[in-house]
Amino acid sequence: QVQLVQSGAEVKKPGASVKVSCKASGYTFTNYGISWVRQAPGQGLEWMGWTYNGNTNYAQKFQGRVTMTTDTSTSTAYMELRSLRSDDTAVYYCARDDTGFGVYWGQGTLVTVSS
Amino acid sequence: EIVMTQSPATLSVSPGERATLSCRASQSVSSSLAWYQQKPGQAPRLLIYGASARATGIPARFSGSGSGTEFTLTIRSLQSEDFAVYYCQQYNNWWTFGQGTKVEIK
Numbered sequence: 004q005v006q007l008v009q010s011g012a013e014v015k016k017p018g019a020s021v022k023v024s025c026k027a028s029g030y031t032f033t034n035y036g037i038s039w040v041r042q043a044p045g046q047g048l049e050w051m052g053w054t055y056n057g058n059t060n061y062a063q064k065f066q067g068r069v070t071m072t073t074d075t076s077t078s079t080a081y082m083e084l085r086s087l088r089s090d091d092t093a094v095y096y097c098a099r100d101d102t103g104f105g106v107y108w109g110q111g112t113l114v115t116v117s118s
Numbered sequence: 119e120i121v122m123t124q125s126p127a128t129l130s131v132s133p134g135e136r137a138t139l140s141c142r143a144s145q146s147v148s149s150s151l152a153w154y155q156q157k158p159g160q161a162p163r164l165l166i167y168g169a170s171a172r173a174t175g176i177p178a179r180f181s182g183s184g185s186g187t188e189f190t191l192t193i194r195s196l197q198s199e200d201f202a203v204y205y206c207q208q209y210n211n212w213w214t215f216g217q218g219t220k221v222e223i224k
Binding site: 096105 | 119150154156161162163164167173174205209210212213214215218
């Protein structure tokens with residue numbers, strides 16, 4: 004069965020970087036893109052960007068601060084966010100992009116930014 | 119960027135009643151519209167894609183309609199497990215989510 008398993012919770016200081024991983028299994032990794040979505044505490048869902056076989060597209064809000072990559076040898080996607088601020092505190096999700104929508108989602112990774 | 123606006127923000131419904139949720143796009147997204155359900159502490163769950171197609175395993179009491187800029191999610195005869203937050207998402211131009219509608223017990 005399709006699974007996306009994300010890395011564990013992180014606590015970072017303002018100005019630091021965080022790299023979240025998303026390991027896929029149960030399907031051919033190179034056949035689907037991965038989108039990243041975040042959710043601040045008590046807030047809605049916010050799309051951050053997408054990656055597929057080396058191609059990327061980032062939401063304008065995150066351009067210059069985010070990098071999304073994949074490692075096809077391990078079927079793992081990564082999302083790195085730099086220059087962290089307190090308002091980057093959120094749960095970060097990866098989702099398999101099934102021609103535009105997310106059927107399969109990771110369990111989420113809580114990133115807390117605090118001094 | 120396409121802006122998605124959901125209404126109402128909160129919907130109070132009694133079990134067994136019908137719930138109607140609305141989603142409006144700032145420009146046409148054709149039928150590239152999905153609906154998700156999210157419960158506390160869980161990832162979103164896909165309910166509807168293509169504006170009206172139910173995802174695998176989704177009960178028939180969930181239905182979606184609309185095209186262009188106006189969309190509706192209808193939940194017929196609400197069950198206890200349906201009380202949650204619902205999000206619409208356009209995928210005509212990458213992804214954008216609405217701000218969500220919380221369906222609560224009346």
